[in-house]
Amino acid sequence: MDELELLKKDWKAREKDLPRLKASEIYPMLLKKSSSIVKWIFIISIIELALSTFLNIYLADDEFWAQVKNIHFKNVMIGIYIFSYLATGVFIFLFYKNYKNISTTDSASQLMKNILKTRRVVKYYILYVLVSSGITMILYFVFSIMYPPAGSGIDPEKLNWGWALLIAIGVTLLFLTLLWLFYLLVYGILLRKLKRNYKELKKLEL
Amino acid sequence: MKKELENTFVQLLEKNQNIVHKVCRIYTNDQDSHNDLFQEITIQLWKAYPKFRGDAKFSTWMYRVALNTAITLYRKQKRAPKTQDYESVHYKISASGYDDTIEQQLKVMYAAVKELNDIDKALVFLYLEDKNYREISETLGISEVNARVKMNRIKNKLKNILNP
Numbered sequence: 394m395d396e397l398e399l400l401k402k403d404w405k406a407r408e409k410d411l412p413r414l415k416a417s418e419i420y421p422m423l424l425k426k427s428s429s430i431v432k433w434i435f436i437i438s439i440i441e442l443a444l445s446t447f448l449n450i451y452l453a454d455d456e457f458w459a460q461v462k463n464i465h466f467k468n469v470m471i472g473i474y475i476f477s478y479l480a481t482g483v484f485i486f487l488f489y490k491n492y493k494n495i496s497t498t499d500s501a502s503q504l505m506k507n508i509l510k511t512r513r514v515v516k517y518y519i520l521y522v523l524v525s526s527g528i529t530m531i532l533y534f535v536f537s538i539m540y541p542p543a544g545s546g547i548d549p550e551k552l553n554w555g556w557a558l559l560i561a562i563g564v565t566l567l568f569l570t571l572l573w574l575f576y577l578l579v580y581g582i583l584l585r586k587l588k589r590n591y592k593e594l595k596k597l598e599l
Numbered sequence: 600m601k602k603e604l605e606n607t608f609v610q611l612l613e614k615n616q617n618i619v620h621k622v623c624r625i626y627t628n629d630q631d632s633h634n635d636l637f638q639e640i641t642i643q644l645w646k647a648y649p650k651f652r653g654d655a656k657f658s659t660w661m662y663r664v665a666l667n668t669a670i671t672l673y674r675k676q677k678r679a680p681k682t683q684d685y686e687s688v689h690y691k692i693s694a695s696g697y698d699d700t701i702e703q704q705l706k707v708m709y710a711a712v713k714e715l716n717d718i719d720k721a722l723v724f725l726y727l728e729d730k731n732y733r734e735i736s737e738t739l740g741i742s743e744v745n746a747r748v749k750m751n752r753i754k755n756k757l758k759n760i761l762n763p
Contacts, residue, residue: 395754396704396708396754396757396758396761397723397726397727397754397757399701399704399705399708400705400708400709400712400727400757401726401727401729403705404727408617408621411617411620411621411624412620413616414613414616414637415613416609416610416613419609419612419613419616419641420605420609422637422638422641422642423605423608423609423641423642423645425638425642426642427639427642427643427646428635428639428673428674429639429642429643429668429672429673429674430671430672430673430674431672433674496647496650497643497646497647497663497664497667497668497672498647498650498651498660498663498664499663499667499740500663500737500738500739500740501666501667501670501671501718501721501738501739501740502739502740502741503740504667504671505671508671586674586717587671589716590670590671590716590717590718593716593717593718593719594718594739594740594741
């Protein structure tokens with residue numbers, strides 16, 4: 394007999410040995426909390442979106458704006474803020490739309506695709522915040538050098554701009570890399586199994 | 600209204616619970632994990648139930664949600680304990696002079712199925728449940744051709760394990 398047919402016959406015979414739960418045992422299960430990764434993806438994504446939005450938009454206080462005005466950076470900063478609000482709104486809308494599409498009644502392939510799509514939106518938002526923060530930091534540094542505060546001893550005419558920019562970019566990249574590594578850690582742990590299963594499912598489709 | 604929905608759902612689940620137990624049997628290795636996964640599948644079924652319109656059989660719908668929970672959503676799974684080394688079992692059988700009893704063959708095959716990745720497990724499970732390739736491909740979201748190719752590879756793997 395074919396090996397799998399043998400297995401199938403035995404599988405059917407073992408059905409009578411399966412546990413049997415009563416309705417009274419099933420009822421309390423409906424009230425328990427889910428430990429599904431979709432729930433965790435949602436919670437972690439909301440935290441990440443909130444923290445990134447805070448980093449992106451709300452860190453500026455009066456002292457910050459006074460300083461920005463001093464280095465003639467105010468208009469640039471206002472432009473950056475408007476763009477940031479719009480971008481944040483778009484990302485949050487896309488995240489919500491994708492999250493709503495996650496359904497356990499879809500095929501396995503479609504479900505995995507939708508979960509990964511939802512996480513990708515958050516991943517791109519974090520990337521956008523990191524890149525825009527980096528660019529803003531560098532621009533702020535450049536403007537600070539161009540319009541140094543009185544008595545600082547910095548003379549923009551005599552400064553070695555090459556070295557100054559190199560240091561600015563170096564510090565910015567270091568800061569962004571640390572944030573990015575931390576982000577990858579959280580992202581990686583959560584979705585390792587899901588990505589492995591998705592790759593397995595997609596192997597033959599190539 | 601909600602109580603009515605709850606009662607109907609629990610009755611349907613009680614009647615069809617074998618499906619969920621069988622998924623748990625394939626995807627877990629101990630009783631605690633079995634119970635945990637059963638709990639999680641129940642929650643996911645209950646969450647999705649209000650959208651169930653009855654255009655498919657309840658049992659068919661259950662297969663999808665249960666497998667999706669086991670393959671994709673559930674995180675607490677422990678690794679399969681390496682207690683069954685099927686090659687050494689086979690050697691033990693031939694060395695002791697026994698014929699390859701069907702029981703030993705089954706033991707080896709179940710162990711081999713447990714070692715498969717989550718997707719291949721789903722394929723074997725649906726095959727054991729007498730699902731045709733159209734149903735298997737729809738549940739997993741792959742083409743029928745790919746489902747057949749994957750299934751043939753698994754069959755050959757099992758054949759090689761039993762007849763090295």
